[in-house]
Amino acid sequence: MADSDTGAMDRENLRNDAEPTIRRPSDRDLAGVLHEVSNALTVVLGWIDRARGEIDSMPTVEDALTVAASRARHARQIVRRAIGADVPDDAPASVASILAEAAKGCEPEAKRGGVELRTSLDPALEAAHLPGTSTILQILTNLLLNAVAVSPARGSVLLDASLDGPDDVVFGVTDEGPGVPVERRANLLDAGVTTRAGGAGIGLRYAAALARESGGMLSLVRAEPSARFELRWPRRPSSPPTPPRSSRKPAMVFAGKRFLVVEDDDAVFDLLEAALTSRGATVVHARTRAELAVALKSGGVDAALCDLSPFGADVLGALGEIRETNPGARIVLISGNVSDLPGLPASFRATAVRKPFEIGEIVAALTA
Template identity: 30%
Template sequence: GDDEVAVLSRAFNRMTAQVKRQRDALVAVNAETEQRRRFIETVLSGVSAGVVGVDSTGRIELINAAAADMLGLRDAATQGASLAQVSPVLAPLLSRVGRTPGGAAQDQIRVSHDGDERELLARVTPKGADPSEGAVVTLDDLTELVSAQRMAAWGDIARRIAHEIKNPLTPIQLSADRLKRKFRSLGPEDRAALDQYADVIARQAGDIRRMVDEFSRFARMPEPQTRDEDVEAIVRDAVLLQDAAETDVRHRIAVADAGPVARCDRGLLSQALTNLLKNATEAVQARLAQAPDGPAGEVRTTLRVEDGRVVIEIADNGVGLPQTDRARLTEPYVTTRARGTGLGLAIVKKIVEQHGGVLTLTDAEPFTEGATPGALARVSLPLSPAQTEMLRIA
C-alpha cells in the first residue's frame, strides 16, 4: 500500500511540475507576444509611412496614426470598420489583390479631406499565400515629391517662356510708338482711332512683359544672402507699405513676442510678405465688390515665437480659399484670379523654403460672428542660432 501511495505521489509531483513548466512556458510566450505587439505598435506609431491591416472581410484590424492622418480618419473610430467604405478610393486597389503576379497591387491615389489634397502611393500585400486571409496596406505620402517635380518642370518652362517671348516685346512696343508718330497727319477721327489701337498694343505688350518678368523671377530665384535680421521690423515695414497703398482695406498688426531674430535675406523675406499681404488685400477687395454692405475689409498680421520658431500669420476677411485643390495653390500657374499668373504663391513658397521655413494656407477664423471665413497664410521660420541658444539658456 505504501509503495502504491509513493508511486502515486511521485506521479502527481511529476504531473504538477510538468503543469507548472507548461504554465510558465505559456506565460513566457504570452509575455513575449505582448512585448512583440507593443514593439510593433511602437514601430508603427513612429514610422512616417501609413500602415493598415485588414482581415479576410476587409475590416480594419490595425491602423497607425500616419495612415489615419493621410486618409483623414480617426484611429479609434475606424477599428473594425470596412476599409473600402471609410476610404472608397482604396476599394479598387483592394479588389485587385491576388489577381496580379505575387498577389500585391499598387497604385498612386489622390485623397481629399478638409479641403486638403494628398498624393499617396498605396500598396496592398496579402498576409499569406491565400489573399482571402487578409492584407496589409502601406501608404507613402508623395505630395511634396509630386509638388517638387511640378515646380522643377515649371522652372524649366518659365526659363523657356521668358527667353522666347521677351525678345519680341520691345520691337512690338517700339512699333506701336512709331505708328503713332508716323501717322500724325491723319484727320482727328482717324488719328484718335490709331492712337487707341496703338495704346492697346502697347498696353497688352506691357502686360505680357510683366508676366514674363514674373516667370523670370520664378525661374531664376537668387540664393538668399542671409544674416541675422529683426523679423518684427521686416513685418512692420511690409504691413506699413501695403496699408499706405490701400484705402478700403484696414491693416492691423499684433506682436505677441517682440524682437524675434531670424537668419534671413531681408529683401527676399520682404518680397514674400508683401506678396502675401497683397493677395490678402485683393481677396478682401473681391469680397467687398461682391457684397459692398458686408463687414469692413480687414487684414490682420500677427507675429509670435513658438517652439523655437518665429511664426507670421496673415489673416483676412476676404473671399477665402477654394474648397478643392488647396494643396496645389503654391504650384506655378495655379490661380483663382482671372488675371493672375499663378506664380505669386509659388515664389513665396520657394523663398520660405530657401530659409528653412514652412508656408501653410488654411481658413481664417471669421472676424465677425456668422461671417464666411477668409484665408490665413502662416509662415514659420527658424529663429537665429544665437537667439535659439539664448532661449535654451533662459
C-alpha cells in the first residue's frame, strides 16, 4: 500500500476517534426529561398564579403574566400527552383571540430580531370560535418563530386567518426570508429538514403530524421569494368559552390546618408551601423517608401531600405509616406515576394529582 494511502487512512481513523459518539435518547431518557419538565412547569404556573394575586394596578405586568401562564399551560398539556396522562379538551376560543395570543407570545423574539409581527382577521371570523386551541397555538408558534428567525431586521411577518367555505378556517404565516430551497420543498414537512440556521428540522415535521392527528393540515403554499405556510383547521359549531376564574388573593380555606408535604424537589415544595400557607395552613416538610418518620413524630396532620420518589421502593410502607399515625388525614399523591402504584388498598382513601399540576388542583383535592 502506498504511503499516501496509509497516511490518509490514519487521518480518517484519528478523525473518527476524535468525533464524539452521538447517542440517541432512549424512552427512559425522554421520560426522565419530561418528568423534569413537568416539575418545572408546575413551579412556573404556581409562582405566576401567586404573582398575579399580588398585582393590583400593574396591567402591563399582569398582561405578561397572563401570556406566560397560558403558554405554560399549553406546554403542560404537551407534556401530559407525552407521558400518557389524560388531557381534557380545550375550551373553544375565538379565532381573534388565537391570533392575538399567538402573536403576543412570539412578540419578545420578534423584537429581539427587529421584526414586526402583523395580524389580519377575516371579518367573517370575528365571532367564530374553534376547538383545539392549545394545538393550534403550538403549531402557529412553531411557524411564527421560524418566520421571525429567517426574516431580516426591519422586515415583517404576517399572521392571518380566513374562512374557506363553511367548514374550514385557514391560518397563514408569511415571512420575508429567502424562501425554501427547491431541494428541501418535497420533504419539508415529512423529514428532518429545517428552514433556518441552527434548526434541527423537528418542529415542522412534528407540527405537520400534529395537524393531521387533529383533523387539520399544514402545508407550504409558497416557497419563494418568501415562504408562506398555511394551517387548515376544521370549524365545528361551538360555544364561547366560560370566563376565566379570578386569580386574586386566595381565601383562607385552610386556616388552622396542619399539612405534611413529602417532596424532594425544593422548588416544588417552595411552591406548595407558599400556596398552602397563603391559605392559612401550617406546613411540615419531609424530603426523605427518614425525615418522614421525624415529621410524623412532631404531631398530627390534617392532610399529607406525597410525592412518591422520596419513598423509594417502600411506597406502601411509607403511606401505611402516615395512615397509621393519622387515621383521619387526607392523603394526596402528587407524582408523574400515580397510576403505577399496585396494591394500594381502598382504606388509604388516597387522592391522586398527577404532575405537572396547578395549585387549583391541589386545593380541590384537599377540599373535596
